[in-house]
Structures are given as C-alpha cells and as structure tokens.
Amino acid sequence: MKKSIKIFIQLLKLNFKNFTIYRTNFYISFVATLLWTTAYVIFIEVIFQHIDTLAGWDKGGMLMIMSFYYLFQNVGNVFFRDNFENFGDAMRQGQLDLVLTKPASLKMMLFFNKIRMDSLASFIINIFLFAYAIRELSEPISIEYLILGIIYTGISIIFFFYFLLFITTFTFWFQKNETLNTIIWNLLQIGRYPRQIYQDIAKIVFIFLIPLAMVASLPTEIALHLGSWKMALYFIGVTVIFGIISNIFFHYGLKQYSSAG
Numbered sequence: 001m002k003k004s005i006k007i008f009i010q011l012l013k014l015n016f017k018n019f020t021i022y023r024t025n026f027y028i029s030f031v032a033t034l035l036w037t038t039a040y041v042i043f044i045e046v047i048f049q050h051i052d053t054l055a056g057w058d059k060g061g062m063l064m065i066m067s068f069y070y071l072f073q074n075v076g077n078v079f080f081r082d083n084f085e086n087f088g089d090a091m092r093q094g095q096l097d098l099v100l101t102k103p104a105s106l107k108m109m110l111f112f113n114k115i116r117m118d119s120l121a122s123f124i125i126n127i128f129l130f131a132y133a134i135r136e137l138s139e140p141i142s143i144e145y146l147i148l149g150i151i152y153t154g155i156s157i158i159f160f161f162y163f164l165l166f167i168t169t170f171t172f173w174f175q176k177n178e179t180l181n182t183i184i185w186n187l188l189q190i191g192r193y194p195r196q197i198y199q200d201i202a203k204i205v206f207i208f209l210i211p212l213a214m215v216a217s218l219p220t221e222i223a224l225h226l227g228s229w230k231m232a233l234y235f236i237g238v239t240v241i242f243g244i245i246s247n248i249f250f251h252y253g254l255k256q257y258s259s260a261g
Contacts (some may be wrong), residue, residue, distance in 0.1 A: 002156040008109055011115060014065075014128035019117035026097070037125050040066065053105065055196035062194070063133035064224065068153055069192040069216035070129060074122040075157050081185070083111040084164050088171045096257060107165070141224060149223025156215035158237040160188070163210065166246040172253035211238055 012054055018024070036074030046067065050060040057065070087110065090096060099109045134141055146257055167184055190198075195217040206213040216233055 004180055006053065007105065008112065011108075011112055014227075015115040015117050023118075025118035026121055028122070029097070029118045033122045033125050037071050037129060041129070051174075053196045057196075058134060058138055058139035061220065061224065063129070063136050063192060065216050065220045066192060067126065067130045067133045067224070068149060068219045070122070070126050071150070071190070072153050072156050072160070072219075073188070074119065074126055074214050075153075076160060077122065078116050078119045079162070080111045080161060082114045082116060084168055085182070086109075086114070087168050091171055091257065111161075112163070112235040118190060137224075145225050146223045149219040152219040152222050152235075153216075155239055156191075156219060159211070159235070160215060162239070162242040163212075165250055166242065169246070169250045169253040172256040188212060191217070193217070208234075211235055 008165055022042055041063070044059065047054070048062070052058065053074055054062060089112075096110070099106065102109060164184065166178055170180070190212045191214070193213075195213040198213050202213075211218075216232075218227060218232060222232060
C-alpha cells in the first residue's frame with residue numbers, strides 16, 4: 001500500500017509539471033465547464049418554473065443531485081477517463097510491455113498514468129454549485145450527512161472504475177473498444193437524474209444490475225437524510241462484486257496480450 005501511494009504521488013508530480021507547461025488548458029477547461037454547468041442550472045430553473053417536484057424531488061434536491069453528479073464525474077475525468085479511453089491504443093502499440101515489467105501496481109500504472117490537472121478547474125465550479133444547491137434546499141442540511149454523501153460518492157467512483165475495467169478488458173479480444181467506452185461515459189448521464197424516475201426494465205437494469213442511476217442520486221439521498229440504508233448497503237455489495245469480477249476478468253484478459261499488433 002505504501003509503495004502504491006508513493007507511486008501515485010510521483011504520478012501526480014509528473015502530471016503537475018506538464019500542467020505548468022500547458023496552463024492555458026486550465027483556463028479553457030474552467031470557462032467550458034462554467035458555461036456547461038450554468039446552462040444546466042438554467043435548465044433546472046426553467047423546469048421548476050412549471051413544476052413543483054420531479055419524481056418527488058424539489059428544485060433544491062435536484063440541484064444537489066446535480067452537484068454530486070458533477071463531483072462524481074469530475075473525479076473520473078481528472079484521474080482515469082483518458083487512461084481508459086486510450087487503453088486500446090496503448091495495447092496495440094505494445095506500451096503495456098514496459099508497464100508489465102515494472103515492480104508497481106499494474107492498474108495504477110495503466111489507469112492513473114495520465115491525470116488531467118487542467119480539469120481541476122471543474123472542482124472550483126463544483127464548490128459553488130454545492131453552495132447554490134444548499135441555499136435552495138427547503139430544509140437545512142447537516143454537515144455530517146453531507147460528508148457521508150461525499151463518502152458515498154467515493155463508493156460510486158470505485159463502482160464506476162471497476163465497471164469501466166470490466167468493459168475495457170474486452171479490448172484484449174476486440175482490439176478496438178474505444179467506441180464502447182465512449183458509449184459508457186455517455187450512458188453515465190443516467191446518473192444525473194433521480195433514480196425514482198426509472199421504472200420497469202430500466203429500474204431493474206440501472207438500479208439493481210448496473211446501478212448507474214444511483215451514482216449521484218444515492219449520495220444525495222444520504223446527504224439529505226432521505227436514503228434507505230438497505231439500498232446503501234446493497235450498493236456497497238454490488239461495488240464489491242463488480243470489483244472481484246472485474247479484477248478476475250482483467251487478469252484473465254492479460255493472458256491474451258501478446259505485445260504490439
């Protein structure tokens with residue numbers, strides 16, 4: 001564990017050096033994220049001019065879901081999105097050879113190698129978004145439960161990492177898997193809405209089988225002291241199961257790797 005932490009710190013330092021060279025990307029990212037977030041806030045404001053609640057959620061609750069969703073998404077964008085999307089190219093070019101021979105955590109070197117420091121701007125906007133959402137809540141929020149919601153966002157990130165790891169492993173057979181990864185990131189938009197809006201087959205698939213609908217909704221429910229602890233424990237269980245299956249499948253996939261080409 002100590003060795004992995006040291007390696008991660010070194011990766012942070014290397015990526016920070018690159019960030020200082022290309023600082024313009026930070027400002028571009030900040031402006032783009034600000035515009036996109038503002039547009040979505042306006043969208044919610046317009047919607048709630050015509051309705052009082054959506055699937056039982058008022059405007060403040062919807063803004064909190066949005067805040068937790070962007071926190072979840074921002075962590076993925078900063079730490080591992082590019083690495084998953086570029087995994088196919090790295091494999092076809094034989095770049096895994098060097099990683100496999102290093103005495104370090106394989107998944108750390110593969111999926112946390114490139115850290116998007118320029119995307120850290122999104123966290124600044126996220127803080128203001130949380131502040132605005134909290135102001136719009138109909139009832140005051142407890143700091144303790146807000147922290148617990150943030151912790152559950154961490155569990156959501158772990159679940160999504162292992163879900164991506166499972167999907168990415170198919171690259172060892174199909175060679176090109178970038179399209180599927182892109183679809184998964186777009187499918188993640190499911191998580192920006194309350195899980196209560198999904199019914200029938202969508203509920204079975206996106207809440208119980210592949211709980212993408214809970215990645216932001218569940219942390220929000222916990223933060224607002226509205227959540228079912230049975231559902232919270234179920235989500236932890238699903239995350240553990242995905243972690244075990246994804247690791248086994250990934251190591252099986254590695255056996256199919258035969259360097260470049």
